Amino acid sequence: MKKQSFLHASLLLTGSAIFAKLCGALFKLPLTNLLGGTGMGYFSCAYGLFLPLYAVFVTGISTAVARPTADFAGRKEYHSALRVRHVARILCLGMGLAGMTLAILLAKYFTIRTSGSLEAYPAVLAIAPAVLLCCLTAVERGYYEGLCSMTPTAVSQALEAVTKLVSGLFLGKFFYDSNFLILENYSPESRGSFGAVLGVTISTLAGYLCMIFRNLIQDKNKNHPQQKPVPSDRKILKLLIRLMIPAALGALVTNLTSLVDLLTIMRCFQNMLSENVAEFYQKACIPQEIPVQEASAFVYGSFMGLSVTVFNLVPSLTNMLAKGVLPCTAQAWAAGDRKSAADYARQVLILTGVVAIPAGCGIFALSEPILQFLFAGRDAEIAAAAAGLQWLSPALLFLCLAFPVFSLLQAIGKENLPVRIMLAGIVVKILCNFLLIPVFCTAGAAISTSLCYFVILILAILALRKELGMKLHILKPFLSQLWGGMLCAGSAWVCYDRMTAHALSQRIALMLAILCAVLIYALVLCLTSQKEYQNILIQKTNMNQA
Numbered sequence: 001m002k003k004q005s006f007l008h009a010s011l012l013l014t015g016s017a018i019f020a021k022l023c024g025a026l027f028k029l030p031l032t033n034l035l036g037g038t039g040m041g042y043f044s045c046a047y048g049l050f051l052p053l054y055a056v057f058v059t060g061i062s063t064a065v066a067r068p069t070a071d072f073a074g075r076k077e078y079h080s081a082l083r084v085r086h087v088a089r090i091l092c093l094g095m096g097l098a099g100m101t102l103a104i105l106l107a108k109y110f111t112i113r114t115s116g117s118l119e120a121y122p123a124v125l126a127i128a129p130a131v132l133l134c135c136l137t138a139v140e141r142g143y144y145e146g147l148c149s150m151t152p153t154a155v156s157q158a159l160e161a162v163t164k165l166v167s168g169l170f171l172g173k174f175f176y177d178s179n180f181l182i183l184e185n186y187s188p189e190s191r192g193s194f195g196a197v198l199g200v201t202i203s204t205l206a207g208y209l210c211m212i213f214r215n216l217i218q219d220k221n222k223n224h225p226q227q228k229p230v231p232s233d234r235k236i237l238k239l240l241i242r243l244m245i246p247a248a249l250g251a252l253v254t255n256l257t258s259l260v261d262l263l264t265i266m267r268c269f270q271n272m273l274s275e276n277v278a279e280f281y282q283k284a285c286i287p288q289e290i291p292v293q294e295a296s297a298f299v300y301g302s303f304m305g306l307s308v309t310v311f312n313l314v315p316s317l318t319n320m321l322a323k324g325v326l327p328c329t330a331q332a333w334a335a336g337d338r339k340s341a342a343d344y345a346r347q348v349l350i351l352t353g354v355v356a357i358p359a360g361c362g363i364f365a366l367s368e369p370i371l372q373f374l375f376a377g378r379d380a381e382i383a384a385a386a387a388g389l390q391w392l393s394p395a396l397l398f399l400c401l402a403f404p405v406f407s408l409l410q411a412i413g414k415e416n417l418p419v420r421i422m423l424a425g426i427v428v429k430i431l432c433n434f435l436l437i438p439v440f441c442t443a444g445a446a447i448s449t450s451l452c453y454f455v456i457l458i459l460a461i462l463a464l465r466k467e468l469g470m471k472l473h474i475l476k477p478f479l480s481q482l483w484g485g486m487l488c489a490g491s492a493w494v495c496y497d498r499m500t501a502h503a504l505s506q507r508i509a510l511m512l513a514i515l516c517a518v519l520i521y522a523l524v525l526c527l528t529s530q531k532e533y534q535n536i537l538i539q540k541t542n543m544n545q546a
Contacts, residue, residue, distance in 0.1 A: 017157070061088070100129055172193070298381075
């Protein structure tokens with residue numbers, strides 16, 4: 001099997017993520033138009049339970065499997081790598097079944113506690129089997145990622161995205177319009193959210209079957225000779241658990257920000273409604289036509305379905321750089337090559353900043369036009385979500401940069417540090433939510449998220465620098481990126497404002513404004529740091545044939 005360099009692997013995963021996000025946008029946009037703010041609140045409620053369970057039972061799996069696989073592959077011990085996958089499959093089957101059972105048992109209680117009704121209950125139940133399927137898929141992906149082969153992960157992610165798009169929209173519309181006996185007491189929005197979530201679960205099945213098919217047609221490592229004895233299953237199991245626990249805790253704490261929002265935002269909204277209905281409607285920027293009993297779910301659904309959906313687009317792409325750097329850094333660190341590990345860290349942070357900084361600045365400047373472009377016709381939801389998206393834009397930058405730092409810490413064997421760092425951020429998040437949401441509504445939730453990830457990023461970079469024992473030299477390229485991002489955001493805003501003032505359509509004006517911003521940003525980078533990026537892009541990493 002041919003190994004892939006860090007840059008090749010990262011670009012491959014990024015391309016797959018871009019395709020998946022395009023499919024996700026094609027899924028979310030019509031789904032939001034179908035379900036509205038209230039229905040998207042039910043849809044988000046299902047993900048509110050799924051994400052923490054996914055973090056505990058799934059997220060640590062790929063990292064835990066990739067680490068020993070990379071170590072064994074670096075020593076040409078491919079039979080040992082295969083044994084890691086075998087033991088991980090058995091372990092994760094049990095974990096997946098436990099996670100699915102827990103999701104089913106918690107579904108009703110979770111729904112009532114978070115939304116105050118059972119309208120989201122069918123959707124929460126529909127997501128439960130995805131926990132098992134994601135566990136099984138994560139084992140296969142982690143194995144190939146450990147071999148520095150990201151193609152299977154990229155292909156399975158793309159297939160998942162297409163399946164979610166097709167099955168999610170079809171089933172969402174089907175159940176929205178149908179009144180089956182088992183769902184007859186639920187509203188159309190509840191039934192539609194159930195169908196959409198069921199489509200998401202089906203997509204995870206497609207991703208798993210893709211990996212199994214890949215194993216059947218091309219699993220060449222089992223034919224490699226090996227001189228050293230294969231470690232015992234017991235030893236491998238202990239190693240996997242030791243790696244899995246801190247990675248899972250770190251992912252859990254990461255997803256706790258979403259869970260904190262789910263548990264606190266709705267509660268704060270309901271308190272605001274009970275104190276002064278008119279003031280809540282004014283702060284939330286929603287029309288009086290929205291019934292009071294649906295107001296909190298509508299605003300929360302608008303914030304999560306619109307603002308957070310747009311916010312998540314960029315981190316999901318830059319996270320692929322983090323996945324690509326982990327096995328390469330792990331192998332360099334295991335070989336005692338600290339300089340190469342530091343070089344990987346610097347490269348991935350600079351490349352992440354190239355995308356994240358202008359994206360965050362641009363979203364801050366054009367938050368409302370972006371929502372109008374993506375969710376045309378949903379004026380009430382856009383009005384409720386615009387301020388939240390604008391103040392989420394700093395969090396986008398901080399989160400994008402924090403993820404590769406966490407991957408680097410995991411790669412050098414410091415899995416416990418991200419957990420401690422994230423806990424500090426969670427404390428900031430909880431305090432700021434209760435202080436800021438009653439004052440600024442959804443903008444308060446967004447500001448608290450930005451402050452949370454700012455604290456996390458600073459602590460993470462300081463920890464990485466300390467562990468590597470050398471400076472990363474990232475301040476100068478970050479400053480040039482920030483300067484370019486501010487210029488591109490300012491030019492985008494001026495361009496959009498002038499063109500709409502001259503009666504140009506909003507869609508055309510937005511696209512031209514973004515094009516203008518991209519050109520200006522590229523010009524700034526060329527003038528300030530051209531040599532820096534040339535050195536990264538032309539770097540060749542010689543990889544041996546497995």
